[in-house]
Amino acid sequence: MVAFKSVSTPELATLSQIRRTALSRLSPEVADFLEGGAGDETTLAANRSAFARWGFRQRVMSGLATPDISTALLGIDLAMPVLTSPFGADGLFHPEGQKAVARANLNAGIASIVPEAGTHALEDVAEAAPKAARIAQLHPMGPEANFRHMLHRIEDAGYEAICLTVDCPTGGWRERVLRNAFDLDARYVNGNYRNDGETKLIEVFGQLFERCATVWSWERLAGLMNETALPWFAKGIMTPEDALASEAAGASAVYVSNHGGRQLDGVPAALDALIEVREVIEGRLPILFDSGVRRGADVVKALALGADVVVIGRLAAYGLAAGGQAGVERVHSLLYDEIRTVLTLLGRGGVDELGPDSLVRLGASAVSEALLTAH
Ligand SMILES: Cc1cc2nc3c(=O)[nH]c(=O)nc-3n(C[C@H](O)[C@H](O)[C@H](O)COP(=O)(O)O)c2cc1C
Structure with missing residues (x-):
């Protein structure tokens, strides 16, 4: 059991x-900001339907009643x-934001990836x-001097790894935000730049909002990341080519994600990309995965398809909006119990037995077609 x-x-x-x-407690504009994806939201929908295309290959008279689901990532x-x-x-979603998430994670024995564009300073x-709070996230954009300064702040605050979000060369085309004319107040994203004023925020994130900076290359990123001893990985990998490029640039893990369908609409489900990436990475680096995970069974499917660690986005935000720290803790305990239940029923003794x-x-099999015709 989780020890809480x-x-x-x-x-x-x-x-x-x-x-x-969560959605009933948020204003309609904030609920839309949380729920929405980019464009026609085809990728948002594909992230979910990809999980439904896989079923479990259940074995019986094997496995354990109390399967071991503990693991480690980059020494964490x-x-x-x-x-x-x-x-x-x-x-x-909650005034305590990522501070409440981190406290819930501590009690559940897991870790946070703490955002650069958060409400509270790292x-x-x-x-x-x-x-x-073991992993800090940065956007590789904006002035290099600021990026270097952030690397030092991350090291000084005791973080152990860095997540670099590489799928945001500009903001996604978010139509719910346009429809609601939703204006995200700077105080919700400037926790790391609170003392630097609006100018600094625009300087750092300008590329997201105003396309005022250049898109970084792997070479430029690799050069800057040589300046820190902390391990790092790139978030937003959707092709085998980019998985290999990030590995060549010095990444210590690969993070498959399409940003929960919030960036480029039209890319396939992240679960489909995971399968391709796993084939080229061949176990050399651990793989993180997110986008579309809504229950413990989804976590088990992603692990079986090659992820080593599954990352939750909206699910954690729902917990936060529904009940602050206690809401996030409830999300974790439900996930923990469901993952173990699925493993036991699947006849597997632990996450290391998944493949x-x-x-x-699943597909339109002859049997289901026959049943449909019979009705
Ligand atoms: C409200 C919201 C804000 C987000 N902000 C960031 C961010 O600042 N940086 C980042 O790398 N990803 C951000 N993401 C994407 C998540 O980190 C994650 O990739 C995504 O939510 C996973 O998909 P899921 O919500 O379907 O689990 C955000 C997602 C949401 C829902």
Whole structure:
């Protein structure tokens, strides 16, 4: 068991109930900002339907009643193979934002990836829960002097790894945001630049909002990352080519993600990209995965398809909006219990026993077609 008791109320009974509670507590504009994707939201939908295309290849009379789901990533021990993603603007969902997420993660024995564009400074999140705030996220953009300064701040605050988001050369085409004329207040994203004023924020994130900077290359990133001894990985890998390019640039892991369908609409489901990336990485580096995970069974499917650690974005934000730290803790305890239940029923004794032979590709089989015709 996870070594804590999470609070369960009717509002927090299940993961889908936590989502409903969260959305009912947020203003319609903020709920749309959280839920929405880019363009026609085809990638957002594909992320979900990809999970439904895989079923479990259940074995019986094997496995364990108490499967071991603990693991480690880059020397960080995890009670389950789950991390929380670097979702920014976190103060929109709860005033304590990523500080509450980090405290919940600490109690659940997992770790946070702390966002650069968050409501609270990375030092404050680390202080809230130093043993959970282990990975800091940065956007490789803006002035190099600022990027270097951020690397030093990350090191000084005791973080152990760096996540570089590489799928944001500009902001995604978010139509829900356009429709609502939603104006994201700077105070929700400037936690790391609070003392530097609006000018600094635009200088650093200008590329996201105003296309005023150049797109960095792997070479430029590799050169700058040589200046820190901390391990790093690139978030937003969707092709085998980029997985290999990030490895060649010195990454210590690969993070497959399409940003939860919020960046380039039209890219395939992240789960499909995971399968291709796993084939070229061949176990040399650990693989992180996110986009579309909404329950423990999804975590098990992603692990079986090659992920070493699964990262939750909106799921953690729902917990935060539904109940602050207690809401996120409830998300974690539901995930933990569901992952173990699925493993036991699947006849596997631990996450290390998962592989492609744990799943079966579902499709319009002859049997289901026959049934359809019969009706
Ligand atoms: C409200 C919100 C804000 C986000 N902000 C960031 C960010 O600042 N940096 C980043 O790398 N990813 C950001 N993401 C993307 C998440 O880190 C993650 O990739 C995505 O949510 C995963 O998909 P899922 O929500 O379907 O789990 C954000 C996502 C959401 C929902």
